[in-house]
Amino acid sequence: MNDVAVRDDAKDDTQSGLSWPAQIYKTLKAHGVSQISYVPDAGHSRLIELSHADPAIQTTVLTTEEEGVALSAGAWLGGDRSVLLMQSSGVGNCVNMFSLAASCRLPFLTLVTMRGEWAEFNPWQIPMGKATPQAFEIMGITVFRLERPEDAEEVISAACSLAFESDQQIAVLISQRMLGRKKWTETK
């Protein structure tokens, strides 16, 4: 889906010694997540690698983001906890499928890497980036923000509890400022 953002560097959480993607992975594991689906984004690339490397997690690459909303529903029906990873440009694709989570009061958790909100080079990313929080909210989904790497565990843990224990639909937006600028020129 569109172009992808690349982190300039892995911004580590100095307190735990874990990078924020590793912190997210660890927190999802602690909350019993056993299925992860994604449309790739460079901001999620480390988490996607960790997921694929874990035989206890079923990792599913999607052709479009709304597939992951339906996958999460089926996972929960079968007793699994599932998380959808995507970029902000894919949120609009999901809007009607969010009806499934709302109608069945299903736990739903998605982690969204933001584009179009901070130091963006590609103007085509901006409309959907700007509309991302509202696109979730019009469908009744609660929006959290993850702005700083050191907050990863706390924010993701709170989101997991709300989703999987209180049957809520939660989107965590990972800020573009935290992800870093995309490099548009190759260095050789």
Add this chain to the structure above:
Amino acid sequence: MVQNFTLGRREAVKALLADRKDLLVVTGLGSASYDVFDAGESPANFYLWGAMGGAGMVGLGLALAQPKRPVAVITGDGEQLMGIGSLLTIATKTPGNLTIVILDNGHFGETGMQVSHSGLGAQLDVIATGAGFRSVTEITDIKGVNDYRPTLQRIDAGPRLARIRIATGHVDRALPPRDGVFLKNRFRENLGFAVT
């Protein structure tokens, strides 16, 4: 291109689900939900009333979570067409226990019988093969349905896709429950998960 198929959808689904044992069933919205309900109500049925294009993916999530139970998605050609990319996604996961059954009348039955892409010539069986489905079957008569029935019990060698060519004739609606929370809790309770 126009072909006339005579197999009745209710007859086909009833035959498919006879003696279903441990089979878990997800239905695509519209007529497929009515057909499965008409064939016999069960807590192991999860009826979609919306989420068009999502039935196959609900089936995949369920099949991955319950690898020892056979899972069937029963849907229509229009519903599957909206989520056509999901056939690729499902194939990559090679869920042995998942079968997608498309009741294909070549039309959008719920909205006035407009001709669908399938009716206009798209070959859903070929698309499924190209997506990587391990087994693809075309069925046009009740004998074919009866012969296919035991296949739905398999929990290996999937995913499978069966395209059942059905007649376009009018069938009265049979309306399953449509409260999603009820359907969810009933389904999970049947699998042994406490309703909290």
